Amino acid sequence: MNRLTVVAVVVLIGCGSGSSTPAIGAPSDLKVAPLGAGLHVTWKDNSSDEDEFQIERKSFGGFAMVGSVVFDTVQFHDEPLVAGTSYTYRVRAMKGAAPSAYSETATAT
Numbered sequence: 001m002n003r004l005t006v007v008a009v010v011v012l013i014g015c016g017s018g019s020s021t022p023a024i025g026a027p028s029d030l031k032v033a034p035l036g037a038g039l040h041v042t043w044k045d046n047s048s049d050e051d052e053f054q055i056e057r058k059s060f061g062g063f064a065m066v067g068s069v070v071f072d073t074v075q076f077h078d079e080p081l082v083a084g085t086s087y088t089y090r091v092r093a094m095k096g097a098a099p100s101a102y103s104e105t106a107t108a109t
Helices: none
Strands: 028-035 038-044 052-058 063-070 075-078 087-095 106-108
Touching (some): 028 106, 038 087, 052 075, 063 075, 063 087, 075 087
Antiparallel strands (some): 028 038, 038 075, 052 063, 052 087
């Protein structure tokens, strides 16, 4: 008598909490310009479904978040700042807890 053994393998892809989130487009074309007592930061929005943008500044050490703006906003004003000091900025888009890559950096004094 012959025995036939059947083994079923079920693979679930993209289901439940283990699914990956599609990549969010990183902001680009970052620019920083003096304005009033601070610096005005602008960028190009390359994502279609972000919740917010996070703006980070580097001055005397590493980068730290200095603010955030809601979806589809492409500017941020940072003031007051110390005159004569160089500040470097970068921006990233956020969708929930998932971040995009950072933009390139831009520096102004």
